[in-house]
Amino acid sequence: MISSCTTSGKVTKAPLTRVIIEENEADKTLSLTFQFIAAIGSLATVGSFIFLFRRDKDKQSQIDKLTNLVSALKDLKDIENKKLNLSIRPDIKLNSSGYNGTDGELTIDIENIGHKATLIKFDLKSDDLILHNEHLPFVMENNTTRKIFARTNGVKHIKDCEYEIQIHHLDRLGNLHISIIHGIGIRNTLKETKYNC
Numbered sequence: 754m755i756s757s758c759t760t761s762g763k764v765t766k767a768p769l770t771r772v773i774i775e776e777n778e779a780d781k782t783l784s785l786t787f788q789f790i791a792a793i794g795s796l797a798t799v800g801s802f803i804f805l806f807r808r809d810k811d812k813q814s815q816i817d818k819l820t821n822l823v824s825a826l827k828d829l830k831d832i833e834n835k836k837l838n839l840s841i842r843p844d845i846k847l848n849s850s851g852y853n854g855t856d857g858e859l860t861i862d863i864e865n866i867g868h869k870a871t872l873i874k875f876d877l878k879s880d881d882l883i884l885h886n887e888h889l890p891f892v893m894e895n896n897t898t899r900k901i902f903a904r905t906n907g908v909k910h911i912k913d914c915e916y917e918i919q920i921h922h923l924d925r926l927g928n929l930h931i932s933i934i935h936g937i938g939i940r941n942t943l944k945e946t947k948y949n950c
Contacts (some may be wrong), residue, residue: 767836912937
């Protein structure tokens with residue numbers, strides 16, 4: 754807008770001029786070409802995202818399959834370990850018990866009907882008895898026997914003495930097992946065996 758100054762203080766405005774810019778054919782073609790290239794670029798971008806998403810989905814599927822395979826191999830390893838442990842497990846059984854009332858002596862006869870066991874400790878829990886002649890460690894092959902000796906430590910008769918004996922033993926691989934005998938006098942039972950302690 755152009756204004757002119759006069760001394761009368763009036764400001765007059767010049768008429769507006771419109772400018773029309775016309776594109777020639779070459780410019781229109783160039784503009785259309787750039788729009789076309791931009792559209793193809795947009796499609797390529799969308800295609801790349803779809804491709805990456807699809808590839809990530811395939812990778813995730815492969816990861817899931819590998820995870821399942823690792824889990825299956827771990828389960829197979831656990832099963833094989835259990836089979837191995839069962840194939841070498843000792844099996845301690847209680848054969849018989851006897852006592853000598855005049856000496857206050859209790860004798861407990863045990864047998865290993867399983868695989869080789871190494872007896873390493875007798876843990877006696879009793880207020881009435883003490884162990885003696887332990888001779889440990891002691892190797893028990895299959896179908897061998899061993900005696901455990903105890904005697905009274907007070908005035909209570911041997912047939913009335915209450916006790917629990919934990920027999921700690923190892924298998925060929927060094928796994929610890931504990932067989933527990935509970936009784937009063939010669940009335941006793943093998944209460945349980947805890948494997949792989």
